[in-house]
Amino acid sequence: MGDGENITHHLTYAQVDQQARAIARMLLTEGSPGGRVLLAYGFGLDFIPAFFGALYAGMIAVPLPEPRTTLDRWLGIQQACGASLALGSASFIDQLSEKHPADSPLRQLSWLATDDLPAQEGQGGALPRAVAGHGPAFLQYTSGSTGAPKGVVVSHENMMDNARTMQAAFNEIEQEKGFSWLPFYHDMGLTGGMLQPMYLGVPMMFMSPLHFLQRPRRWLQAISRYRITSCGAPDFAYKLCTQKIRPEQMETWDLSCWQQAMVGAEPVQAETLAQFADHFAPCGFNKNAFFPGFGLAEATLFIAGRDKRSPVVTCRVDAEALTRHEVKEVGTDSPHQSYPFVSNGITYGSHQLLIVDPAHRTPCAPDRVGELWFQGGNSALGYWQEQAQTEKTFKAYLADGTGPFLRTGDLGFRLHGELYITGRLKDVIIIRGSNYYPQDLELAVERSDSALRPAGGVAFSVTEQGQEQLVVLQELERTALRKADPKALTRQIQSILSTTFGLSAAHICLLKPGGILRTSSGKVRRRDCRDAFLAGDMVFL
Incomplete structure (x- = not known):
């Protein structure tokens, strides 16, 4: 298109x-x-x-x-x-x-x-x-610092194993037809959007990511018009559609054809799925079409996905226990603060995924958060000519010598056999001995005022006078730039951090839209934002 x-x-x-x-x-x-x-x-x-x-x-x-x-x-x-x-x-x-x-x-x-x-x-x-099957097929350069790009070496065998695993994970659909606007240089766009349809031999339609970002309605309009059955995107895309598409724009749409709506590439928010399902239910969208999944370029793409035999699974865990990396399931009527999580499903075939204590290299107890270590035929060969990084990431062993495993760098837990992702190991904010996940802080901040741009914030810590201090950067909505009161917004953000998490930010900085550094796929580059903040390279209001 x-x-x-x-x-x-x-x-x-x-x-x-x-x-x-x-x-x-x-x-x-x-x-x-x-x-x-x-x-x-x-x-x-x-x-x-x-x-x-x-x-x-x-x-x-x-x-x-x-x-x-x-x-x-x-x-x-x-x-x-x-x-x-x-x-x-x-x-x-x-x-x-x-x-x-x-x-x-x-x-x-x-x-x-x-x-x-x-x-x-x-x-x-x-x-x-x-x-040779074990020979390199392509290099997938991961998003991040432009100064030192890392090329994931994906072999021909990795490609085939990933394709077979995804075929087993997703439902077989008669007259399947796919659609993607994700860029080909991104693992979800290349492997999920282009290679998987080629493996299955199904019709596929493509649209530029710029055309989606300009007018998000084009995505769902195409699904309705061309009777697309399978299509996926990151969480932010579903959120953007809910925010930007008005009821009168979708009066003639029929989304009942959409049988598999994959969600991946970034943390999946329960609120995003619920709001999208409600907003587009009048068009025939079925909430059971959601297929949350987890993967990364270092595993070619796919590690886990929703069990196709059951609907999407969610849970709630106690927020205070989570700061200690403890998993304590609670009900919606709990008097204590809690977080909802969407299950990223299960692994398939002979693939193995462990929850590991990275400090001791031992499997975690069932009620603990740990790093996800993966073993499977789609685990890539390593990083191109980066032997030290390859050894560290792709050849990890447990304390008893079991391995090798791919260290994903993601934190998560299992509950009732389902996988839940809590965040990135390198992004965890540790203040006074408690662990905080930046996406939780960022979500609370963006919800605190309509002038704050959704998915336009970043939270991280810096060391000042020997102590870790919280920093929050947040973009404003373009429509709010003229009328917004920065001081009032800063007080509002500080208040929500205090009442929700018991935290006080040392620095709260507001930016124009586009001020937050992002990867090519739209993810926030927290580490790069932190570096730019410390270097004084960011422009604040």
């Missing part, structure tokens, strides 16, 4: 295969198997045959963020993986030549245009090349 509204381009599976063969032949005239190939595309169908063309040639595909992003990140990725070849459209390659001098590092690459290749070049020949 090139314009975000209508189907403008088509590709059949046969055309993908033919174009991939042509691209593979071209690549092999410039490079050799095992070489890294940068894929420099915006969001469009051209990416798909280019990706498989690299694999057909026995090379390693390296998807890049969209060209509109800073080229510094491209250069960092190129230098990290040592790529000498790059694929793109002829028009983009011309633009690159016009905007950058001949001695620019990116101009030193061998750029190959993949549009308008002669059809006969894709016929015959010993392609795709035979590859």
Whole structure:
């Protein structure tokens, strides 16, 4: 959907295969198997045959963020993986030549245009090349600091194991049809949105993430119009639709076709699912279509997902106990403060997921929060040419020698056999010996006043005079910039932190929309925000 509204381009599976063969032949005239190939595309169908063309040639595909992003990140990725070849459209390659001098590092690459290749070049020949299953297929560069990008090495076996696991996890649907607006350089967009439909051989539709962000209604409008059965997105996308789509805009929609609404890539909020289900129930949306899941690029994509035999499961746990990493289930009538959690489901097949005390490297008791350690055939090979980080993350062993495991860096617990995620280990805020999850603080803050932008805040701690102090950064809604009273909002935020958590923030800073640093997929970059705050690089109101 090139314009975000209508189907403008088509590709059949046969055309993908033919174009991939042509691209593979071209690549092999410039490079050799095992070489890294940068894929420099915006969001469009051209990416798909280019990706498989690299694999057909026995090379390693390296998807890049969209060209509109800073080229510094491209250069960092190129230098990290040592790529000498790059694929793109002829028009983009011309633009690159016009905007950058001949001695620019990116101009030193061998750029190959993949549009308008002669059809006969894709016929015959010993392609795709035979590859070792344990050999690298592509590098998935994780979101984060542009200065030191980490490339997750995903093998051909990892891809196949992940595909089989996802097939087992999700319901079989007659006449299945998928849809995605997630970027191809993001693990959920690449593996879930592009590779999984290819594995299943089902029709798939794509839309640019920019078209979704400009008008969120386009996503659900397409689901209704084209009778999409399976589609997923992060939590923020469902929240955005609830906030931005008015009843009169969806009067003619029919979302009863949507049988699998995957939710992942960030913590899943019970409130988000409930509000979305209520808001779009008049359109026929069934709340049992929600499929919350958990995964990460280091596991190709998928680790756990909702048990398809049961509806979405939720629980409530005591907030005060959680600050000690204890899990104490309570009812909705509990007089004590509690947090709702949405289950991320169960693991599948022979995959194993342990809740581990990272300090002692021992399995946690059932009522304790710990780090999630994963073992499965889709656990990636490691980070490209980062041996120390690979050993630390992908080759972890329990104290008794059991392993190796992938350390996910996520914290969570199991309750009645269901997996719940509480946050990231590196993001936990420890103040006076108690553990606080930043997303809980951020959610309470954004709800404290309508002038505060939803999903526009970040909380972290800094050390001042030998003690950990809380810092809260929060964006304002664009419509509130003129009338908002910063001092009153700061007092309101301080009040909600005190009454809800018994905390006092040392610094509360308000920003314009877009002031919070985010990853390419829209996640808040808490560590980078902290670094920018300490360096004095952020602009506050």
